[in-house]
Amino acid sequence: MIFRLALAELRNRPGRALFLLGGYSLGVAVMVVLLAVGEAMLNQARDAELVGGGDVVVVPAGISAEMLKSGGVSSLFLGIDHARFLHRNLLESPRGREDFGIEGVSPLLDGKQVELFAGDRRIAAIAAGEIPSRAQAAGAVPRLLSGGWRDSDADRRWLRPSSDELYREIDRFHIPPVRDSTWAEWHYFNVVLSEQRWVYVTLMVAGEVGVPGRWGGRILLTVREPDGTHRSLTRDLPGEQVRFDTASPDLRFGDRAYVRMRDGVYRVVADAEGVRVDLRVTPAPRRYFPPTELGGSELVSGYVTPALYATADGTVCAPVCEPVRGAQSYHDHNWGVWRDVSWEWGSASDARMSLLYGVVRGGGAGTEGLFAYLVDERGVRGVFRPGAVQFGETQPATVAGRTVRVPRRFAFQDARQGLRVDVEVAAVHVTDMNRPERRFFVQMRGVATVRERGKIVGRLPGFFETYVD
Incomplete structure (x- = not known):
């Protein structure tokens, strides 16, 4: 029945029918092409050779695989903050190699605008750079037409600087x-x-x-x-x-x-x-x-x-x-x-592990929240974003003839990542800053009990600071 109706429409109004058929055909063709292009881009995003080699690509937080379809990491002109630190102390640290099986990490600098000079000519160009030994470790060494390609002293300083x-x-x-x-x-x-x-x-x-x-x-x-x-x-x-x-x-x-x-x-x-x-x-x-x-x-x-x-x-x-x-x-x-700046800050360490946390407040500091950082001799253990410091118990202290309440115990936690830190204060020193808000600067010595996923991983002696009114 539908076929007979289509033929009748074609006989009665052939021009309109052909126009409608052409429109539907064009729409279907465009969809086929878009799906094919999208699939090709996703395959390219997954291709180790096209994204700098390796099995995993590190991109800034918030970048999704869908964005990689536009041509890979380099085409987006993305930058990784603290790339040297991440390479040395996280990705290629002893923990990264031993616990996560990372064999090599290849940093890639792409999209750098440079100028080339040829005689009197000045040519604008976009340059890329890699570290030869790390590109080889990631399986992304280019085919050399002539000459050699090996790490320079600048590459060595980037990867393995001396202490100095x-x-x-x-x-x-x-x-x-x-x-x-x-x-x-x-x-x-x-x-x-x-x-x-x-x-x-x-x-x-x-x-x-x-x-x-x-x-x-x-x-x-x-x-x-x-x-x-x-x-x-x-x-x-x-x-x-x-x-x-x-x-x-x-x-x-x-x-x-x-x-x-x-x-x-x-x-x-x-x-x-x-x-x-x-x-x-x-x-x-x-x-x-x-x-x-x-x-x-x-x-x-x-x-x-x-x-x-x-x-x-x-x-x-x-x-x-x-x-x-x-x-x-x-x-x-x-x-x-x-x-008019104040802060929460603390650092606690023993011979095996170190904890650091802090946040700056006031003076147009913005809305950044508290951070916490754990590191040991094998590299970074974790970076955390806890909620506010909870001062559960206070004690009196005298400064400039006044009695103020200062912390005796306090805690903070990142429930999502399983970190909890409880600090017991052993000694306090209070300084009157003589200002309307956050007047008293409190320096403390105590012990931080650090738990990961409910398990105590360290009891670390350290120094801690806060402000009270």
Whole structure:
């Protein structure tokens, strides 16, 4: 019946019938072509040779396989933040190789705009680059028409820098992007002299750097004695006596105080009000957190931790000189604008594992939440995004004639990834910042109990900071 009706329509109105048939045919043809192209693109996205070799392609968070249909990772001009760190401490770390069977990782730089010069001609081009040994490991070595293709010294530094090269890469000073009186940048070290005694060492550059008379350096030494008392000692220097290096951690305050890094060891010399430290701080391999910079409308906040766990040797004179041998130590480096800023921060370590967590608040810091990071001698254990720190129990502390409530116990957790951290505070030092909000700065010493999927994986002694009103 349908066939007879179609023939009748064709006889009665042949032009309209043919036009309708042509329209349907065109639509079907377009769908066939689109499906064929989509299938071909998906096959290309899955083809190891077309996406740089290997079985897995690492792309930024939020990129899906559907986006890869447009021609692969390189055609999207995607970039991986902290690619060197991910390569060294995650993908090709001992944990990545032994626990996840990763044989090799090949970083690919593509879509880089360059200029070529041929005589008087200047030609704009797009260049790509790979590391020969890693491309070979991923099965993506190109066919060479002539010559050789092997790792350069720059490739070696990217893959396996020496300790000296690593710390020069991640730990260096910065020229302030703006002239702001609240700009500050500092090296911070803490050294545990005994269970009840430790010292904080800060060498800071602050102010409107580059403007004579409007910036300078400050040495801050805080000594915690066994009876619980703290001595905070300072020495200030004018800007003309301060020298810092934008290509290394080196910092010098006149002739008597400096931080200098050589062969992967930090030499820290500082004095203030009769107290002097002369230490060699040696970071443990792989126990670092890479440089990270947060920026908002008003805030620049940079942070790197070259030594989540280190050992310190030398002398501390406070004022009686005593030797320091193999003391547990920590080092970080901060920079930025610190107007009305507060934070939650903590670092805890033993010889096997390190924990770091933190968040910056105020001053246009944006909406970034708390992060937590676990690392050991085999590389990264995990990066977590816990909820807010929960202060479950407090205790009184006296500062500037006032009694304030400070934490005794607190906790945070990332339920999705199975991390829970409980901190029991053993010692507290409170500083009155004399400001309307988040007035009291609380420095704590305690033990962090770290659980993964309900199992205790570490009880780590450490230092923790917060602000209270």
